[in-house]
Amino acid sequence: MKRFYVLGVLMFIGIIAVFSTMRAQNLELVKSSTKDSTITIELSMPRLNYLKDKTFQDNLNSQIESNVKNFVQQVRDIATQDAAGGVQRVPYEANVTTEVRYQNDEFVSFIVYYYQFTGGAHGITTFDTYNVDLKNCRLIALADIIKQDDEKIIKDSILKSIEEKKEEFFEEDAKQLVTNEDLSKRPFVIEKDGIVFKYNHYEIAPYSTGMPEFKVTWTELGSRPEFIKE
Incomplete structure (x- = not known):
């Protein structure tokens, strides 16, 4: 009897461990790298797993993968062309990185950065933002988390x-x-204490400023989404 009890406890622990692993892997980073005489490619690409809506999951993964492939191919084409024309002096670079800004069992907010260097004084970085409701399998839009009157609060905060x-x-x-x-078209990510609005290089500031971002806190907005945990 004691042996069956121990086996039962071990099975229960094993089940809990499996579910914990699945939750932890809702978002994984798929890494790869390659290099030749014309280009160096470093990728850390996000991939969603174990969502209850597999169609949503696969479509979003395919969209991100397509964006990454198109970016890499674009830089590779420039490298090939410049090498053939004798104007390439050093290998070009195409790097994709992922930054998770907030994550729990129900929600994840992350940024995919695309960095390219094709000669010149410095490279250039662009980005895509993703705010994913893992529980309901949907992308969160700004209108889902702010009230109609919040737009003035947000703009006043950024202007300040x-x-x-x-x-x-x-x-x-x-x-x-x-x-x-x-504002509905402005890229944003969600953090525990507020919404962060992001701007590209040169959009509102010189390159030396970087890519500006502005946080508007839930306190300023007067409420926060249910998926933000204490």
């Missing part, structure tokens, strides 16, 4: 941040863009 460090921005152009832009 620009004003406080105006020497780091194209001040007037930045303020005009933020004031007039459609």
Whole structure:
């Protein structure tokens, strides 16, 4: 009897371990690298697993994979062309990295960065943001987490941040863009304490400023989504 009890406990622990592993692997990073005389490629690409809606999961994974492949092919084509034309001096670079900004059992927010160097003073980075409701298998839009009146709060917060460090921005152009832009089209990620709005190189600031981002806290907005845990 004691032996059966021990076996039962071990089986229970094993089941818990399996489910814990599955939860931990809802988002995994698939890494690869390759190099030749014209280009160096380093990839750390996100892949979603174990979602209850496999169609949603596969479609999103395919979309991300397609974006990565197109990016790499674009840089590879430039490298091949420049090498053939005798203008390439050093191997070019195509790097894809993933940054997870918030994750729990029900939700994950992450950024996929695309860095390319094709000669010149420096490379250039672009990005895509993803806010994934793992429980309901859908992408979260800004309208899903803010109220109608929150847009003014968000823009006022961003404008205040620009004003406080105006020497780091194209001040007037930045303020005009933020004031007039459609926030529903602005890339964002979600963190435990707020929403982070992101801007590309040169969009509102010189390269030396980097890619500006502005956090608007849940406290400022007066509420937070249910999937954000304490």
